[in-house]
Amino acid sequence: MKKLLLGNAAVARGAYEAGVRFVSSYPGTPSTEITEEMAKFPAEEVFVEWAPNEKVAAEAAIGASIGGGRAMSCCKHVGLNVMADPIFTDSYIGVGGGLCFCVADDPGMHSSQNEQDSRHYARAAKIPMLEPADSAECKDFTKLAFSLSEEYDTPFFIRLSTRISHSQSMVELEEREDAPLKDYEKNIPKHVMMPAMAIKRHVVVEERTEKLKAFAESSPLNEIIDNGSDVGVVAAGIAYQYAVEALGDRVNYLKLGMVYPLPDRKLADFAASCKKVYVIEELDPFIESHMRALGLSVIGKEVFTLLGEYTPSMIRAAVFGEEKREHALPEEALPARPPVLCPGCPHRGTFYVLKKLGLTVSGDIGCYTLGAVAPLASVDTTICMGASISAAHGMAKVRGQEFNKKLVSVIGDSTFMHSGITGLSDIVYNKGANTVIILDNSITGMTGHQDNPTTGKTIRGEATKQVDLILLCKALGIQHVSVVDPFDLAAFEKAVKEEVAREEVSVIIAQRPCALLKSVKYTGHCEINDNCRRCKLCMKLGCPAISVDGDGKVHIDTSLCNGCGLCVSVCPFHAIEKKED
Amino acid sequence: MNVMIVGVGGQGTLLASRILGNTVIDLGYDVKVSEVHGMSQRGGSVCTYVKFGEKVYSPIIDEGEADIILAFEVLEAYRALPFLKKGGKMIVNDQKINPMPVITGAATYPENILEKLAAVADVTSLDALALAEKAGSAKAVNVVLLGVLAKNTDIPKEAWLRAVEGTVPPKFLEVNLRAFSLGYELA
Structure with a gap:
């Protein structure tokens, strides 16, 4: 049966068909849906969980693999940094059941804080890496990675990028394979990485890499498409799709499905067969540098940018000097539309108060990073x-x-x-006196509503124990822990003023659920009445539903307003009223 | 055929692109649907691409390559103009949503966008929000617009209806089918 699947869903399907038994991840765009899709398969077949962070997730997957089951852990590129510690050593340990680490890069930074190229990790950790170019390959490569993992006794990376993860294309579904739980064997020299053992395992890793290089030479994963041209293109993943769209059969291709280790001989032979060779890869010159180190003459980053995503027209221009297709342009510069906190967002109350008090705000990763956007512009x-x-x-x-x-x-x-608990213990231990505000909106928001240890629900929606943030902070040695609703602006302002003045460490838990949660029911909408003196204090909230027209009159767009009522409490003239629909 | 769907995060562009994707696979085309998730969904400009034909490689649409642009908001339609193929068609919901730089006064919302678009492209504009409300839910704007799109393609109506049925949750099906018809009959 054929089905239109998101790249991420296809990776999940591949892992399922490969008989994976354990998946542990932390959400991160663009990787999140892999684990969400896994949780749609029966619980009797695969245990799926959200871990508190990527390091824990990878360690849990490594344990599952040593325990004999096929296992996977998925993350975004920056999540791989958190995951790095266990996987560098797991490269030495190898696997019991097949083990995959799936990492999704975000060229163009659609939803990320940097543009790192995760392929460097494959070389640094000496872990082989496959890179699919569409959803069908996402499924096939993932499936293959599990069997290669067992064959070569190594974890495997699957590398994705936003356009692969978040594009849907056709996938042929197959049955789940029977991958029986392997016997667990106590094997101290292989599983206990202390110096005497690790020295010997490093030898095994280097030998394994040689074997994998030989595999890369002969594997159909690395495929030459000879169109009889004297121009060659080396590419992998999404860049290969852009290249084919741009250049068609006017060039020859070496399509790399395995980006580490690279097939030296195949690369050299391909280069020798062409007069000119382009390496087309988003982000860093990973393949290009390798080819140059082999003494091969290639064209790469001198014509292709290190920044952002590529497009077919960019490639057409670089290789054949062809113009973009004819198109019209707007007559004027258009105002940008950056993402904003949603109407009803609990963080709006928090940042309104922090801005009002003129505080320096040390920010973090989540929807609330948007507290840096004008007019709130609160995050430093x-x-x-x-x-x-x-x-x-x-x-x-x-x-x-x-x-x-x-x-x-x-x-x-x-x-x-x-990652906040360890930092907080640092402050307590080293006699700091900081004020930490935990924005408890009862969910992992930015990545699209995933549960976490504080929500009381598992990834499958089952009830579970809930971390008590108050007790946790107190156990770390913090005496002053308060819980305040950030929409109660007066109480919240009072709490913040008190706690920052205190010469001791304190925690404020700003508690109000995300306005997009199904359990949150705001009703009605807000309206401006005749009391409005056009002071524009309500405009400081940065609510997308409130705007001022050319005459200075304030309006509330009822199609955007969800009736949260925060603006009602900001207005000093009672000029905003809540109306029920 | 290349269809670009643009709008503001939260308007339901993602569901529209999925319904379109499911419509065309039903007809045996190769198809790629490129979506947007994460931060950019939070009230920012969003853009999804649906490409179908014998064989599709790149999931994204380049400048001057969209056969049809389905715009959920006027400014976003204007922003997408460079992507429209010469002779391509634009279907525009006439709703205006002020972006934050306009709200804060740092920028102004361009005037007479629909007229400016009509001067350089084949534009159909409609009040999809009113039609969606007529169908029973303001959230059905996306399916109203799909109805208009459907009328502008050679794809049989039945294929669209099957895809709507297969994509939309059952309890919203009736509203969405009404919304689709209102869009389809309008065009």
């Missing part, structure tokens, strides 16, 4: 998961207590569980 820094707390600690230590009295950290519930 965003680095990575958890850094809101640890970076504020460093900032406070160098700038002193007076600065710290105007400094807060903001971190979501899921991000706090991911």
Whole structure:
């Protein structure tokens, strides 16, 4: 049966058909749907979970593999940084049941804080990496990776990018294979990585890489398409699709399905068969540098950018000097439409108050990063998961207590569980006096509503134990933990003022669920009445439903307003009223 | 055939592209649907691509290559203009949603966009929001617009209806079928 599947859903399908028994991941765009799709398969066949972070997820998958079951862990490119520690060593240990780490890069940064190229990890950790170019390959390559993983005793990477993960194309569905649980064997030299054992395992890793290089030479994963041209293109993944769309049969291709280790002889033979060879790859010159190191003459980043996504027209222009297709342009510069906090977003109350108090805000990763966007423009820094707390600690230590009295950290519930707890213990242990605001909206929001250890539900929606954030903070040694509704602006402002003034570490849990949760029912809408004095205080909320016309009159767009009522409490003249529909 | 669907995050462009994708696979075409997830969904400009034919390689549509642009919002239609093929068609919901730089006064919403578009392209504009409300839900704007799109293609109506039935949750099916018909009959 053929089906239109998202690349991510096809990876999940491939893992399912390969008989995977255990999947543990932390959500991250563009990888999230792989694990969500896995959770649609029967619980008796595969255990699927959201882990608190990628490191835990990868370790759990490694344990499942050593335990004899096929296992997988999925993440976005920056998640791979968190995952790196266990997988570098797991490369030495190898596998019991087949093991895949699936990583999705985000060229163009549709939803990311950097544009790193995860292929470098394959070489650095000496873990082989496959890169599919459409949904059919997502399924086939994932399936293949599980059997190769067992054959070569190594974990495998599957590398995706946004356009592969989030494009749907046709996939032929097959039955699930029977991959029986392997026997568990105690094997200290292979599984206990202390120096004496690891020294010997490193030898095995290098030998394995040689064998994998030989595999790469002969495998149909790396395919030459000879169109009888004297121009050659080396490409993998989405860049290959762009190249074929742009250049068609006017060039020859070496399509690489395996991007680490690379097939040296095949690359050299292909280069020798063409007068000119282009390497077309988004982000870093990974394949290009390798070919240059082999002494091959190629054209790469001198004509293709290191930045963002490619397009077929960009490739056509670089290779054949062809113009873009004829098209019309707008007569004027158009206003941008950046993403914004949704109407009814609980974070809007938080940032309104923080801006009003003129605080320095150490930010984190989530929807609430949008607190940096005008008019709220409240967030000062965003680095990575958890850094809101640890970076504020460093900032406070160098700038002193007076600065710290105007400094807060903001971190979501899921991000706090991911990487916030350790930073908070750093502050307590090293006598900091920071104020940390946990934005508890009862869900992992940005990636599209995933449960986490604070929500009381598993990925399959089953009830489970719920981490008590208050008890957790108290157990870390924090005496002052308060819970406030960020839509109760007066109470929230009071709490923030009190806690930043305190010369001790404190935590405020700003608790109000995400407005997009099904359980949240705002009704009606808000309207401006005749009391409006056009002071525009409500405009400071940055609500997409409120705007001012050319005459300075304030309007609320009822098709966008969800009736959350935050603007009602901001208006000093009672000029905004809540109306039921 | 290349169809580009543009709008504002939250307007339901994703579902529209999925319904279109399912419509054309039913007819035996190769198809690729490229979606947007994550941060850009939060009220920002969103854009999905649906490409179908004998064999589709790139999932994205380049400038000057869209046969049809289905726009859920006026400014987003204008933003997408460079992607329209010479002689291509634009179907535009006449709703205006101010982006944050306009709300804060840092920029102004361009005037007379529909007239400017009509001067350079074949444009059909409609009040899809009103039709969606007539069908029973403001959220059905996407399916109203698909109805208009359907009338502008050679794809049989039955294929569209099958895809709507196969994609939309059962409890919203009736509203969506009504919305589709209102769009289809309008065009």
